[in-house]
Every structure is written in C-alpha cells, then in structure tokens.
Amino acid sequence: MVEKINLAAKLALLDTAYEPGIVGYLNDYKLQVVKVKGPFVWHKHDETDDFFLVIRGRLTIHLRDRDIDLEPGELYVVPRGVEHCPDAAEETEVLLIEPNATVNTGDAGGDMTTEPRML
C-alpha cells in the first residue's frame, strides 16, 4: 500500500550531505531527498533532465555561465547535457527527481558517487 510522504520527516533520517534517500517512485522515476552542504562535483546527465526543489535552506546550482539561486518553494530543472554543480553555504534540504537509472555524479564519477538508500 502506498503511503503519503512527509518530506521533513524523511529528511530527518539523513545524517550526511550528498547521501540521497529514496522516498518513493513516480513510474520509473525515483523521488529522492538529499541534504546539500558545500559544493558537490561538476557533472552532467546526457540522458535526462534533473529536477531540484528546495524544501529548506538555500541552494545554488552553479552552471558554467551563471548561478541559479533557489529558496524554499523554488525549483529548477537542469536540462540534459548541461554541466552543473549543486552547492549550499548552509545545510539545505532538497527534493530531487530523476529516472531510476540516473547516477548522482553523472558523467563525473569519483568518490561522491553513491547509490541512494530507501528511506
């Protein structure tokens, strides 16, 4: 049976920045929450757009030519193939939606690559 999802309660289960947790699915898309603090890694997803909605805090998505600054209730969809680097000065909470097969670090790989856990 599918239950409702309280995003703040799910985010409270996360200890560490950049360790995403899956809270549900929309068809073949994973609904993830993640805490952001400090810069992530520059990367891109050639096969998919990438949805970010800020729940708490303030998120900057660096693009190569500009920054996207998001407050709670603001969202941004990074187009497929566009290099981006999420960043936050203070701990920030985000809802992230992307296809199930999407790797968090995209084409970049490296130490920050991780599989989301089910929350």
Next chain:
Amino acid sequence: MVEKINLAAKLALLDTAYEPGIVGYLNDYKLQVVKVKGPFVWHKHDETDDFFLVIRGRLTIHLRDRDIDLEPGELYVVPRGVEHCPDAAEETEVLLIEPNATVNTGDAGGDMTTEPRML
C-alpha cells in the same frame, strides 16, 4: 534558457480551482501547479502514476477504501489504475507531476476536463 520556478508566484497567476498551469518540464513530464477547492471528479489513469505535493493548504485525496490527508511538505503518488478524487475544504495549492499526455480527468471525462495553460 531555462529559468527557476517560484511555485507561489506561479500559483498567484491562477484564478480558478482545477485550472492547472504548466510551469516547466522534466523530460516528457509536465510540472503543473493547480488550486484545489471542493471535490474534483473521481477518475483514474491506467497508464501512469500521479504525483501530488501540497504547497499551501490541506489536500484530501479520496481513495475508494481510505482518505490520504496531506499538509504542506507532504506528497502522495496515486498508483496507476487507482481511482481517486482530490478534494479540499479550503483553497489549497498543489504541485502536480505527470506525463505530458495525461488528461486531468483521466478515464472520467466530463465538464472538468481541461488542457493546462503555460504559466
């Protein structure tokens, strides 16, 4: 150029309940905002799940066997093929995500069937 989306600002452009507006796209999914007041129509989507996130107010999604009550920051994904009827006692604002081809009234049709406009 893709811009950020402030959900409250987009919702302020809507006058009428159950007239959804498109605020962006995630691949072949439409990101819509909609105001809910009073009961919608019972319907189902056999081809897709249906994502609801409450931005403001309080949403009840009636299912045939129970109600899902959602507050701001809470989301629910109605599984494909499951009959549901959104409802709200007071005007409520929602982010709705579903494939581009999805019809708002699903299999039910009728007077509340509408095409979303671009906001």
